[in-house]
Amino acid sequence: MYKIVKAECLADKIYLMDVEAPRVARACQPGEFVIVKMDEAGERIPLTICDYDREKGLVTIVFQIVGASTERMAGLKEGDYFQDFVGPLGKPSEFVEDDLEEVKKRRYLFVAGGVGSAPVYPQVKWMKAHGVEVDVIEGSKTKDLLILEEELKAAAQNLYVTTDDGSYGRKGMVTEVIKDLVVNEGKKYDVCVAIGPMIMMKFVCKLTKELGLPTIVSLNPIMVDGTGMCGACRVSVGGQIKFACVDGPEFDGHQVDFDQAMKRQLMYKTEEGRAFLKLKEGNTHHGGCGNCGGEE
Amino acid sequence: MDVLKKIPVKEQEPKVRATNFKEVCLGYSQEEAQAEAARCINCKNAKCIQGCPVSINIPKFIEEVKNGEFEAAAGTIAESSALPAVCGRVCPQENQCEGKCIRGIKGEPISIGKLERFVADWSRENGIVPAKPENTNGIKVAVIGSGPAGLTCAGDLAKMGYVVTIFEALHEPGGVLTYGIPEFRLPKDGVVRPEIENVRKLGVIIETNVIVGKSITIDELMDEEGFKAVFIGSGAGLPKFMGIPGENANGVFSANEYLTRSNLMKAFRDDYDTPIFLGKKVAVIGGGNVAMDAARTALRLGAEVHIVYRRSEAELPARAEEIHHAKEEGIIFDLLTNPVEILTDDKDWVTGMVVRKMELGEPDASGRRRPVEVPGSDYTIDVDTVIMSLGTSPNPLISSTTEGLETNKWKCIVADESDGKTTKEGVYAGGDAVTGAATVILAMEAGRAGARGIDQFLRGNR
Numbered sequence: 001m002y003k004i005v006k007a008e009c010l011a012d013k014i015y016l017m018d019v020e021a022p023r024v025a026r027a028c029q030p031g032e033f034v035i036v037k038m039d040e041a042g043e044r045i046p047l048t049i050c051d052y053d054r055e056k057g058l059v060t061i062v063f064q065i066v067g068a069s070t071e072r073m074a075g076l077k078e079g080d081y082f083q084d085f086v087g088p089l090g091k092p093s094e095f096v097e098d099d100l101e102e103v104k105k106r107r108y109l110f111v112a113g114g115v116g117s118a119p120v121y122p123q124v125k126w127m128k129a130h131g132v133e134v135d136v137i138e139g140s141k142t143k144d145l146l147i148l149e150e151e152l153k154a155a156a157q158n159l160y161v162t163t164d165d166g167s168y169g170r171k172g173m174v175t176e177v178i179k180d181l182v183v184n185e186g187k188k189y190d191v192c193v194a195i196g197p198m199i200m201m202k203f204v205c206k207l208t209k210e211l212g213l214p215t216i217v218s219l220n221p222i223m224v225d226g227t228g229m230c231g232a233c234r235v236s237v238g239g240q241i242k243f244a245c246v247d248g249p250e251f252d253g254h255q256v257d258f259d260q261a262m263k264r265q266l267m268y269k270t271e272e273g274r275a276f277l278k279l280k281e282g283n284t285h286h287g288g289c290g291n292c293g294g295e296e
Numbered sequence: 297m298d299v300l301k302k303i304p305v306k307e308q309e310p311k312v313r314a315t316n317f318k319e320v321c322l323g324y325s326q327e328e329a330q331a332e333a334a335r336c337i338n339c340k341n342a343k344c345i346q347g348c349p350v351s352i353n354i355p356k357f358i359e360e361v362k363n364g365e366f367e368a369a370a371g372t373i374a375e376s377s378a379l380p381a382v383c384g385r386v387c388p389q390e391n392q393c394e395g396k397c398i399r400g401i402k403g404e405p406i407s408i409g410k411l412e413r414f415v416a417d418w419s420r421e422n423g424i425v426p427a428k429p430e431n432t433n434g435i436k437v438a439v440i441g442s443g444p445a446g447l448t449c450a451g452d453l454a455k456m457g458y459v460v461t462i463f464e465a466l467h468e469p470g471g472v473l474t475y476g477i478p479e480f481r482l483p484k485d486g487v488v489r490p491e492i493e494n495v496r497k498l499g500v501i502i503e504t505n506v507i508v509g510k511s512i513t514i515d516e517l518m519d520e521e522g523f524k525a526v527f528i529g530s531g532a533g534l535p536k537f538m539g540i541p542g543e544n545a546n547g548v549f550s551a552n553e554y555l556t557r558s559n560l561m562k563a564f565r566d567d568y569d570t571p572i573f574l575g576k577k578v579a580v581i582g583g584g585n586v587a588m589d590a591a592r593t594a595l596r597l598g599a600e601v602h603i604v605y606r607r608s609e610a611e612l613p614a615r616a617e618e619i620h621h622a623k624e625e626g627i628i629f630d631l632l633t634n635p636v637e638i639l640t641d642d643k644d645w646v647t648g649m650v651v652r653k654m655e656l657g658e659p660d661a662s663g664r665r666r667p668v669e670v671p672g673s674d675y676t677i678d679v680d681t682v683i684m685s686l687g688t689s690p691n692p693l694i695s696s697t698t699e700g701l702e703t704n705k706w707k708c709i710v711a712d713e714s715d716g717k718t719t720k721e722g723v724y725a726g727g728d729a730v731t732g733a734a735t736v737i738l739a740m741e742a743g744r745a746g747a748r749g750i751d752q753f754l755r756g757n758r
Contacts, residue, residue: 023511030598032510037467042562044467084467086505106488224561224570225475227465227507228691229533231555236544241537246693260544263644266570267546 002085005058007078010147013065014115015074016050022057024049024087030122031093031218031250034059035226037084038076043069046223046245048119048195049088050148059085062118062147089226090249092214093123093193095290100130106190108134109181109213110156111174111204113196114141115231117148119218120195133157135187137177139196143168174200175207182211189213194253198265202258209254219244221264235261300403303332305410311625314595317564318480319486320621321385324407326364329414336406339398344408347396349741352376354393354408361411370419373412374426378451378495379444379740381420381487382473384413387737388615420490423717425497432499433457435754438523440508440694443471444736445529445727447495448743449750453527454498456751461523463506468560471531473736475560476552478589480596481618484559509693514701514723525722525750526707529743530694532728536686538581542638543684547573547646551582551590551685558593575599575681579649581635582685583612589618590683591627599681601627606634606654606667632656634667636674638682648676678752688733698723715749716742724749 006018024034033048051060065071076082095103112120117138118233127134136156141164148275153159161169162177170177174196181187192215196205201217208215219246221233228246235244238255242248306322307313313320324332336358344354353372360369373380389395389409392519397405412704435458439450442464450460468474473488482488496502508514508530517523537543554572557563561570578594580587583605595601603622605612608631611618623629632654639648653673656665695703702719709718709725716724726742727735 027511041568043568072569079497084505086465086467086511088510089507173300203438224553225466227533228693229535229688230556231535231537231550232553234537236545241539241544246691248568260644264544264546266643267573 001081001083004076004080004082007076007080009074010062011145013074014062014145014147015064016060016062017076018058018060019082019085020057021059021085021087024059024085025052025054025057028059028088028125030097030213031096031119032088032090033119033226033249034061034085034087035089035223036061036073036082036086038069038073039083042072042083044084045069045073046089046220046225046226048218048220048249050121051125052120052122059087064115079217086226089245091247093126093250095123096126103130104132105247106130107188109163109178109189109192110136111139111178111192111194111196112136112152112234113139113174113194113200114145115147116196116200116218119150120193121148121151121155123193126154128155135181135189136160137162137174137181139163139174139177140168141165149173149268173203175203178204178207178211182213191216191219198258198262201253201256202262204252205256205258215253216250217252217256218249219256219261220249220269221261235264298403299335300399302404302407303335304692305326305407308522310621310626312565313480314625319483319595320480321410323417324410324414326418329361329411330364332407333411335399336362337398339455343396343398344393346408347358347393348376349737350376350744352393352412357415358406358408358411359415361415364525366415367422367424368420369415370424372503373415377740378448379473379491379736380625381416381491382444382482383737383740384409384411384416385482385487386477388735392737416491417487420487426494428497428499429455429457431457432459434459436461436521436523436548437525437527437750437754438463438517438521439527439529440514440527441465441471441531441727441729442469442492442502443529443531443727443739444473445472445531445729445739445743445746446527448514448740449527449529449726449747450500450743451495451498452744453750454495454500457746458751458754459502460499463512464504464506464558467504467749469502469504472685475556476586476589478555478593480592481589490513507693509697513660514694514698514720518722525724527716527743527746527750527752528694528725528729529719529727529739529746530691530729531739532688532690532708532733534689534691535684537633537684538686540635540637542640542646545638545644545646545705547575547630547680548638548682548684549573551580551586551683553686554590555586555593564593564597572588572597573681575679577679578681578683579604579630579635579677579679580601580685581605582687583607583614584685584687585618586612587683587685588614588622588627590685592622592625592684594681595627602630602677602679603627604630604631604633604635604649604651607664608632608656611664630677632667634669635682639676646680646682648678649682650674650676677691688728690729690732692730706732712749713742714745715752717749717753722753724753
């Protein structure tokens with residue numbers, strides 16, 4: 001059992017938790033993820049690691065309510081437990097294992113979209129801790145959904161915040177900020193790391209390809225075990241089948257088949273939707289929603 | 297009674313069992329078990345023992361069953377096997393103990409597997425538990441993986457007095473017994489969990505949610521956590537895909553994913569959160585036991601199910617009993633057929649599969665006749681789900697994070713068959729991690745050999 005020592009609502013439907021998991025805290029690196037399972041009946045849910053405290057044995061996770069399981073998870077309070085919390089999983093970000101002197105020579109641009117700010121944060125923090133100055137673009141739909149702004153500001157050399165509706169910071173998509181920085185302000189970058197919704201990563205990659213800017217993305221496909229034994233998370237990268245849980249989750253964004261990955265993400269949409277409705281409305285929704293077949 | 301024939305065992309009716317996940321085979325009653333045991337002619341030079349990979353003293357335990365001494369029979373089996381309730385159910389006895397039985401020459405061999413199962417089930421129902429060793433020697437040994445190899449190795453080492461910790465990557469121990477083999481062949485709460493509890497009762501600690509190679513490395517276990525030896529029983533869990541067009545479409549699964557969702561995550565039950573895709577018409581590609589398990593699972597979830605296999609019936613690698621059960625339940629066999637492409641709609645969902653007819657050519661290196669494509673024989677079958685059951689290979693996670701641990705070209709760990717010794721001092725390995733995908737009982741045999749090897753190594757170091 002893994003104790004939740006802090007549970008906080010960061011924004012509408014976005015939650016942060018500090019979880020006691022000494023083995024994970026001791027071994028984890030930026031770019032890796034964990035799988036959590038609430039209780040006996042729960043599913044295994046992959047979540048990127050947002051932060052860690054090796055001495056206290058704590059791992060920070062951030063998640064957004066997208067279905068029945070995350071809705072149930074959001075109900076957990078400080079002092080509650082996860083039945084299972086396993087990791088670290090996946091490969092660390094490339095720069096962690098690269099020669100530090102080489103990393104210092106590169107100019108990094110991090111692009112965080114929505115909850116993607118959570119996995120971007122430990123990478124930017126790692127850069128700061130190793131004396132590498134990086135720029136960060138943080139994008140959010142609207143001001144109220146912006147998370148970890150203070151933390152990112154403290155770790156980045158420059159933080160550019162943008163909201164789709166212009167309610168805070170710049171107005172527009174992250175891609176517009178990238179274009180602004182590179183084309184209008186003439187900033188030079190060697191590597192872009194973009195993490196956020198699949199559609200955002202797709203458009204960032206489309207742009208950076210035109211700009212000739214190598215881009216790394218972190219994929220979030222459906223997973224079950226997270227250890228390479230099932231292939232639920234398979235993605236097509238450069239025409240090859242890769243398992244995101246062991247070969248990734250970070251890949252060369254210019255090689256990823258995003259359209260296929262997005263279609264695969266929708267695979268259980270109906271089931272997730274059903275489970276969510278069942279949780280919210282019991283059996284009463286059957287026949288009413290028009291989508292679930294109205295069984296019974 | 298005809299002594300040449302086995303006492304038949306009760307099974308659920310095919311039509312009924314095809315709609316539930318309860319165990320198909322109901323097992324012997326006491327009377328039936330004793331009657332079957334009475335057929336054994338108690339050979340002096342018992343060939344059946346030679347056929348058993350862990351050399352259970354079969355005539356002795358059967359004699360004890362015949363006399364109604366069931367607890368004694370359990371003790372006899374326990375000398376050689378840690379998981380009798382499992383092995384009695386899933387061993388391919390026709391190729392092992394029962395294949396060697398003298399009775400089998402003129403008639404049917406003794407139902408050794410069903411008798412072993414009876415003894416194990418009787419022990420569990422009557423609360424017979426293995427005795428915990430009185431003293432430990434304080435020496436720590438780590439076992440990686442809680443499948444049949446790891447559980448056997450850990451149990452044997454605990455009986456020798458070692459302080460054993462098993463590290464398991466998933467949230468539930470048992471390996472393939474838990475995530476792979478379905479409830480209707482191997483009940484989880486009724487059989488697998490109690491059998492694992494028995495290993496715990498020997499003093500073995502099982503730490504779940506630890507991925508060796510990620511959460512901790514073998515070197516850290518030995519240098520920092522005080523483990524004097526390590527046994528790797530991490531299995532062969534990496535699924536293979538065919539590499540044909542459409543394989544990443546929605547509705548295409550590895551058998552591992554399909555079975556993990558159903559068995560480990562209990563997706564077939566409404567009160568569990570994990571979803572499973574319910575197809576109407578399912579094609580399972582492959583002909584092994586895993587293919588039969590996936591097919592029979594899909595059938596129970598309400599689908600019409602086809603086994604698509606490129607050789608003929610004679611070459612099906614699955615156990616005869618499983619093929620028989622699958623047919624009885626209504627699985628359709630499309631033999632000498634090989635998929636070439638998976639067809640999809642504009643949302644990338646499976647709508648069909650193009651298959652090609654095959655014929656058998658000359659035998660290949662494995663002795664099986666090689667399937668050869670029949671030109672111009674392609675046709676399309678309507679399916680909405682495809683389950684790939686083409687075999688598995690070892691996960692390279694452990695070997696890639698452990699310096700000095702050699703692997704071969706199939707990513708299998710190189711280890712001595714007789715004692716499990718690897719190329720790294722103090723590290724032993726066995727089961728599918730070494731051989732590639734094989735059987736439960738062979739993994740147990742390797743676990744046993746590994747325990748002996750580790751004991752010898754640690755005695756030498758004292």
